[in-house]
Amino acid sequence: MSETNRTEISSLGEFRLIERLTKNFEIHNASTILTVGDDAAVIDHFGKQTVVTTDLLIEGIHFDLMYTPLKHLGYKSVMVNLSDIYAMNAVPTQITVSIGISNRFSVEALDEFYEGIYAACEKHGVDLVGGDTSSSQKGFIISVTAIGEVSPDRFVKRSTAKKGDLICVSGHVGGAFLGLTLMEREKKIYLENPAIQPDLEGEDYIVGCLLKPEARKDIIEFFASNEIIPTAMMDVSDGVSSEVMHLCHQSNLGCVLYEEKLPIHEAARKAAYKFGLDPTVCALNGGEDYELIFTLAQSDYDKITLNEEIAVIGYMTEPEKGYQFISKGGNTHPITAQGWNAFES
Amino acid sequence: MSETNRTEISSLGEFRLIERLTKNFEIHNASTILTVGDDAAVIDHFGKQTVVTTDLLIEGIHFDLMYTPLKHLGYKSVMVNLSDIYAMNAVPTQITVSIGISNRFSVEALDEFYEGIYAACEKHGVDLVGGDTSSSQKGFIISVTAIGEVSPDRFVKRSTAKKGDLICVSGHVGGAFLGLTLMEREKKIYLENPAIQPDLEGEDYIVGCLLKPEARKDIIEFFASNEIIPTAMMDVSDGVSSEVMHLCHQSNLGCVLYEEKLPIHEAARKAAYKFGLDPTVCALNGGEDYELIFTLAQSDYDKITLNEEIAVIGYMTEPEKGYQFISKGGNTHPITAQGWNAFES
Numbered sequence: 001m002s003e004t005n006r007t008e009i010s011s012l013g014e015f016r017l018i019e020r021l022t023k024n025f026e027i028h029n030a031s032t033i034l035t036v037g038d039d040a041a042v043i044d045h046f047g048k049q050t051v052v053t054t055d056l057l058i059e060g061i062h063f064d065l066m067y068t069p070l071k072h073l074g075y076k077s078v079m080v081n082l083s084d085i086y087a088m089n090a091v092p093t094q095i096t097v098s099i100g101i102s103n104r105f106s107v108e109a110l111d112e113f114y115e116g117i118y119a120a121c122e123k124h125g126v127d128l129v130g131g132d133t134s135s136s137q138k139g140f141i142i143s144v145t146a147i148g149e150v151s152p153d154r155f156v157k158r159s160t161a162k163k164g165d166l167i168c169v170s171g172h173v174g175g176a177f178l179g180l181t182l183m184e185r186e187k188k189i190y191l192e193n194p195a196i197q198p199d200l201e202g203e204d205y206i207v208g209c210l211l212k213p214e215a216r217k218d219i220i221e222f223f224a225s226n227e228i229i230p231t232a233m234m235d236v237s238d239g240v241s242s243e244v245m246h247l248c249h250q251s252n253l254g255c256v257l258y259e260e261k262l263p264i265h266e267a268a269r270k271a272a273y274k275f276g277l278d279p280t281v282c283a284l285n286g287g288e289d290y291e292l293i294f295t296l297a298q299s300d301y302d303k304i305t306l307n308e309e310i311a312v313i314g315y316m317t318e319p320e321k322g323y324q325f326i327s328k329g330g331n332t333h334p335i336t337a338q339g340w341n342a343f344e345s
Numbered sequence: 346m347s348e349t350n351r352t353e354i355s356s357l358g359e360f361r362l363i364e365r366l367t368k369n370f371e372i373h374n375a376s377t378i379l380t381v382g383d384d385a386a387v388i389d390h391f392g393k394q395t396v397v398t399t400d401l402l403i404e405g406i407h408f409d410l411m412y413t414p415l416k417h418l419g420y421k422s423v424m425v426n427l428s429d430i431y432a433m434n435a436v437p438t439q440i441t442v443s444i445g446i447s448n449r450f451s452v453e454a455l456d457e458f459y460e461g462i463y464a465a466c467e468k469h470g471v472d473l474v475g476g477d478t479s480s481s482q483k484g485f486i487i488s489v490t491a492i493g494e495v496s497p498d499r500f501v502k503r504s505t506a507k508k509g510d511l512i513c514v515s516g517h518v519g520g521a522f523l524g525l526t527l528m529e530r531e532k533k534i535y536l537e538n539p540a541i542q543p544d545l546e547g548e549d550y551i552v553g554c555l556l557k558p559e560a561r562k563d564i565i566e567f568f569a570s571n572e573i574i575p576t577a578m579m580d581v582s583d584g585v586s587s588e589v590m591h592l593c594h595q596s597n598l599g600c601v602l603y604e605e606k607l608p609i610h611e612a613a614r615k616a617a618y619k620f621g622l623d624p625t626v627c628a629l630n631g632g633e634d635y636e637l638i639f640t641l642a643q644s645d646y647d648k649i650t651l652n653e654e655i656a657v658i659g660y661m662t663e664p665e666k667g668y669q670f671i672s673k674g675g676n677t678h679p680i681t682a683q684g685w686n687a688f689e690s
Contacts, residue, residue: 050395054475054490056443060482098401098488130399137405143443143488145399 007107049155051092051148053084059139067183067198070109072211073142074116080237081146082124082215083290087235088157089220090150094129095121098143100136124217154229156294161232161251165295167314168230168304170219172209172265173240174272174279177286179203179210181275205267213290219309226303230294240313241284241335243293245323247316251295254321257314257335259328284325284335352452394500396437396493398429404484412528412543415454417556418487419461425582426491427469427560428635432580433502434565435495439474440466443488445481469562499574501639506577506596510640512659513575513649515564517554517610518585519617519624522631524548524555526620550612558635564654571648575639585658586629586680588638590668592661596640599666602659602680604673629670629680 057077059065065073078095085092097117101110121128126146186198200207215235223229232251236243240262248255262283272279295316296304304310317324323335402422404410410418423440430437442462446455466473471491531543545552560580568574577596581588585607593600607628617624640661641649649655662669668680 050492052397052439052441052475052490052492054441054443054477054488056445056477056479056486056488058445058479058481058486061445061480094397096397096399096490098399100401100403100406100486130397132399132401134401134403135406136403138483141401141403141445141486143399143401145397145441145490147395147397147492 008103011107048149049090049152051085051088051090051150051155052145053081053148054143054145055081055084057142057144059141064183064187065140066187068211070112071116071119074113074118075120076116076211076213077142077144078117078120078124078126078146079213079215079290081144082120082126082217083213083235083237083292085146085148086215086217086220087233087292088148088150088155089223089229089233090148090155091220092124092126092146092148094127094147096130096145097128098132098134100134100141102136102138102140105140124215156230156233157250158232158234158247159250161247161253161295161316162297163253163316163318164298165231165316166298166301166312167244167247167255167257167316168294168296168310168312169236169240169263170216170292170309170311171289172263172268173236173289173291174262174264174283174286175206175209175268176213176288176290177239177282178268178271178275178277179206179208180286180288181277182206182271183210185275203267203271205265206271209268210288213288215290216292219292219307222307222309226306228296228300228303230296233292233294236287236289236291236293238287239285239289240293242287244314245335247293247295248319248323251316252319254317254319254323255314255335256317256321256324256326258326261311261313263311263313280327353448393494394435394497396430396433396435396495396500397490398426398493399488399490400426400429402487402489404486409528409532410485411532413556415457416461416464419458419463420465421461421556421558422487422489423462423465423469423471423491424558424560424635426489427465427471427562428558428580428582428637430491430493431560431562431565432578432637433493433495433500434568434574434578435493435500436565437469437471437491437493439472439492441475441490442473443477443479445479445486447481447483447485450485469560501575501578502595503577503579503592504595506592506598506640506661507642508598508661508663509643510576510661511643511646511657512589512592512600512602512661513639513641513655513657514581514585514608515561515637515654515656516634517608517613518581518634518636519607519609519628519631520551520554520613521558521633521635522584522627523613523616523620523622524551524553525631525633526622527551527616528555530620548612548616550610551616554613555633558633560635561637564637564652567652567654571651573641573645573648575641578637578639581632581634581636581638583632584630584634585638587632589659590680592638592640593664593668596661597664599662599664599668600659600680601662601666601669601671603671606656606658608656608658625672 057063063073081095082092117128182203189196190198232247234243234246244255244257259280262280264279264283269279272282325333325335327333402408408418426440427437462473527548534541535543577592579588579591589600589602604625607625609624609628614624617627670678670680672678
């Protein structure tokens with residue numbers, strides 16, 4: 001963006017800013033009765049259950065604006081929340097977006113951010129119904145709340161897996177972590193010598209995993225059209241190991257996972273080798289994949305073989321067996337969570 | 346808090362921290378099907394409309410921890426959101442709370458914060474159903490989303506006031522701004538000379554307005570039991586002038602306000618004189634009162650005279666008359682918004 005095309009946020013004021021940022025949002029759901037511009041949004045539901053989830057994204061903690069285009073950031077901010085709604089086997093219907101911004105942001109920069117929000121809403125049939133805009137002393141702060149709906153007999157918790165259930169994961173895992181590794185490496189090189197331009201050649205796949213994750217609406221639709229209800233489900237935000245342990249812990253079960261079954265994309269595997277990393281470790285412990293991980297009654301196995309986007313990676317056991325990982329060589333290792341911990345020093 | 350009683354957040358980890366912070370929350374509403382501990386919360390509604398609102402509170406922008414006890418901050422963070430729900434003539438039922446915190450916070454400090462959240466939920470019959478906990482690089486960040494319900498025929502927008510309607514406000518206005526003025530003054534004195542202890546003697550009222558606002562559940566209950574539906578309503582967060590102008594603008598009307606009708610508490614008036622401020626200016630332009638401002642058909646006037654907590658401060662006019670303020674001396678001034686503007690430089 002050239003500086004000649006810069007509008008100061010202060011020249012608009014909060015209300016005109018919100019008006020500007022939200023004027024292009026169309027309503028997708030008949031249930032959206034009242035949206036941005038009042039104290040609160042009104043949503044109509046009849047005989048459906050409302051699902052609500054919220055995430056806080058903070059610059060320097062969750063994202064780095066040095067390598068995250070604002071449009072992608074807007075898109076991803078919505079995706080991480082929709083992913084939580086899908087993880088309930090629910091359909092997202094509305095979101096609210098609050099932002100805290102410092103003066104270094106121009107209106108054009110926020111336009112870009114909201115373009116990403118808009119694209120995400122459009123793709124997933126979701127309405128932006130509210131939010132809050134504030135200044136921040138330092139850094140960009142984003143808080144998104146998503147609301148969805150589900151029939152009372154269809155929502156899926158984490159705590160209801162059964163012994164013998166298959167453990168399944170959608171898509172591929174580990175790619176976002178490798179994308180982050182690449183970006184951090186290139187950032188470091190650039191900071192040491194700004195004359196060296198980032199080398200992202202051939203790494204579109206892992207960069208895409210990091211910057212433009214896609215919440216798995218398709219999987220939820222596949223469940224609905226094939227009469228599948230997982231026994232337990234969550235989304236993969238902190239890494240497969242960590243999430244499997246949550247499912248086991250909350251369902252009071254153990255598990256067995258197979259290394260050879262982990263769905264690792266060929267491009268991610270190559271990138272891992274290039275960076276001197278073990279692809280399996282990236283898949284188990286890398287976060288931000290926003291895939292769905294779920295358990296399924298063995299009797300439903302035939303139904304999921306129809307979908308190439310679903311991999312069976314193990315099964316649930318009695319709790320006494322603990323959390324076991326079987327390597328390609330046939331060795332058994334205990335699974336430990338090395339996922340994201342916000343407060344690790 | 347003594348340092349001997351300090352538990353590092355890192356010693357708990359995110360999930361145990363959330364567990365610890367939320368374990369004392371009881372469920373108030375039969376509609377709360379699933380709460381903290383899963384990807385999202387599930388809320389059941391039948392034939393009612395869901396109302397959702399969200400606010401972002403950032404340290405250094407919205408609050409100053411030098412004079413804001415964490416328990417009060419927790420309480421207020423909930424109140425500012427419930428106030429938005431009441432402003433729709435709706436009843437709050439659930440909230441989500443997300444926080445971003447730096448390492449300088451101990452678990453005990455967060456306990457205090459959540460004690461305030463808990464007290465607010467308890468008092469207003471609201472369930473905490475979710476949230477997100479994150480580290481922040483700098484400062485304390487709070488994002489609250491509140492959900493409420495209302496019958497489809499009872500919700501009240503900002504845009505539906507009619508010409509001739511009475512403009513009413515609940516409680517008293519201007520106190521929170523005076524509380525802030527006092528606290529900022531004492532903070533400045535303390536920073537210049539830490540030996541001087543803050544002098545809040547006799548200023549309980551304005552300090553309470555700032556630190557412990559109370560969302561006006563009672564007014565909404567009064568409306569319900571007296572078959573009153575305001576024609577338009579919002580809450581007073583940015584000052585009476587600013588809010589009246591919103592009601593006028595969105596309803597395409599003008600207004601007349603009377604200085605002598607503004608409900609200013611005697612303690613606030615005294616404090617204003619002490620600080621060399623005009624109480625009327627504080628009432629019009631000071632924010633954070635979290636009172637309700639609403640318009641009412643003149644035919645409902647008799648009903649509200651029953652409630653001493655409601656003051657009629659003016660009436661709506663045709664738009665051509667603009668926004669008029671009649672001083673005690675009988676002079677007419679135009680009303681201008683000098684309320685909060687997040688992006689003023």
